[in-house]
Amino acid sequence: MSTAFRSTTAAQSSTLGKPVPPFTAHAISVSLPTWEDNVDYEKGAKRIADVMVVGYPRFFIHLSIQKLAQICEQKFGTHGEQCLLCPTRKVAEHCRAFMLDRSSQTGPPVPVRLVQFLICPEDDVETLTQCIELHIVLFPGDSFPLAKQFWQHTGNFISSRRAERCLAMLGELPGVDVVGVPSPAIARPPIRVPNRHYAKKSFGRSPPASPASSHFRNGPFRSRDEVLKAEEALSADQSVYLEERYGRNLPLESADACKRALRRRIAGVLVRDNPSDWSNAGGNKAEIGPSTRGVDNVAEDDVFLFPTGMSAIWHAHQLSLAARPAAKSVCFGFPYTDTLKILEKWGPGCHFLGNGLDKDIDELEVILEKEAAADRSRPPVLALFTEFPSNPLLRCADLPRLRALADKYDFLIVVDETIGNFVNVEVLPYADIVVSSLSKIFSGDANVMGGSLVLNPRGRRYTELKAKIPDVYEDLYFDEDAVYMERNSRDFRRRIEIIDENALAVCTFLRSRSISSSSPSPRAVVKRVYYPKWETPAHYERCRVSRDGAPTGGFGGLFSVTFTSEKASRAFYDTLSCQKGPSLGTNFTLASPYVILAHYAELDWAAQYGVEQSLVRVSVGMEDREELLADFERALQAAEATLDNTDA
Incomplete structure (x- = not known):
């Protein structure tokens, strides 16, 4: 294994479990920088669970939502009940119906209770215009995995921002701060208050800041020292200022x-x-x-x-x-x-x-x-x-x-x-x-x-x-x-055009070094590049946006790549210096061993449909094209080095 490869993975390991993009309290991805990290995440390894600050919201319940749920369990739960928080009564009823239906297929139906909880700032207890309704689904703690299925499959859940607004009115800190550090856990007795209304005097300000990823578009290619320096410099107050001062958000x-x-x-x-x-x-x-x-x-x-x-x-x-x-x-x-x-x-x-x-x-x-x-x-x-x-x-x-x-x-x-x-x-x-x-x-x-x-x-x-x-x-x-x-x-059309061009350049490069190229190298380890330009191209072209008979739409920013061995896949993934975690369609390049994350419990089933366990999925971003190509060149060299029977 080369020294360069070792230093790359060492630098990335420090980001494990942190938000992607960095410094973002409401990030929808999480850093899983090595192949082994992804496998251990699926296995529920303690070393991963202990450092997870965020995750994809349908799979990892945001810490602010967890914190709010704990408060609701303390106030309304009995006998070891846990809860799921829903935005409306209709959603809560759908959740209860799902749990009753699925549990009754294998035994007695699980007991499920619904509770409505109205949370208001103290200066709005008369008009209720700024109040938030929570609909709480309560059930025995051992039925939480079933409730989590409803959360994951339907996506009908409260958002982390809604949870943070509720926490603010309850006088609580959010579950995670802007740089991805968990806030203190609840350490107080169950809530006992004279009425249903709660307040926080500072409620009503502009949205809590989530720095736009445009601030970090070159982030995946920065040194570790630069990342640490930026983390020290960017405080929550400064990021709020950026959002408010420059008017990027409407009120x-x-x-x-x-x-x-x-x-x-x-x-x-x-x-x-x-x-x-x-x-x-x-x-x-x-x-x-x-x-x-x-x-x-x-x-x-x-x-x-x-x-x-x-x-x-x-x-x-x-x-x-x-x-x-x-x-x-x-x-x-x-x-x-x-x-x-x-x-x-x-x-x-x-x-x-x-x-x-x-x-x-x-x-x-x-x-x-x-x-x-x-x-x-x-x-x-x-x-x-x-x-x-x-x-x-x-x-x-x-x-x-x-x-x-x-x-x-x-x-x-x-x-x-x-x-x-x-x-x-x-x-x-x-x-x-x-x-x-x-x-x-x-x-x-x-x-x-x-x-x-x-x-x-x-x-x-x-x-x-x-x-x-x-x-x-x-x-x-x-x-x-x-x-x-x-x-x-607001600028999604401009961003898509840049990403389309970057993705086409990266895919063309990888395909030229694959075993399916016109003159493959003996050291080729790329087996196939999955991209709409080459996968079912006639069907894609038929729907491709055109103007005056000429295509104007691109082929998108997402592609998948497979290799001749899992060893090569791992080396390629681990060497990439871009952000690595779940999700896609980001302004920055984001890679994932997708099949490991999405189908770890059903790998053989997925393989029946040509979805290989060692597939790497890449969502290309807006970085400088030459830097992108250089990064993929380094990763490909690491994959090819696995042919030499060295420790890679």
């Missing part, structure tokens, strides 16, 4: 305008939507025109916002169940893990066609005809869910062919465009519903969660779906999260 009172701006931006109806126009995007003076989404009559009221991308998918399924006759759904292609769980655990179940290739459409036609012949009184399936492209194999379905089948057999098509994004691909014309995780490239800063659902007004079942929206949809998106998301997304 909290503008949350409704921020949500309108987000819906208009996603609908593609803002005639002018540059960063300089941000103050008008959600207001009455904004100029609205035909949609740029490929369906020109999409309007902002066809767009619905959610606290997470998975919440948007869960609600798309719930909306389908509410609007159409009950039937199994179809999961087409190897999906992000929780999409399949949603289709399996809610409703009648699903048909899983995990490869997502043309031959799977042939199989789908057989299923459709068989189901239709069995019962001509209802559609053979409820809805088909697919990603465009898929995660992590970056494959695209033949959407026109699927649309023709949907029209013939009268089922819905739901497309997740998170990875492709609507700057690059135009999928709405083929879908009834389009969903996306706004937490990814739409935000880019990796400091806020969000999701969206768009109805196609030209879809044949649009009227039925729109009529059922009031039964299914409620605004769960916390105002402060909306403010951050609006700010982050």
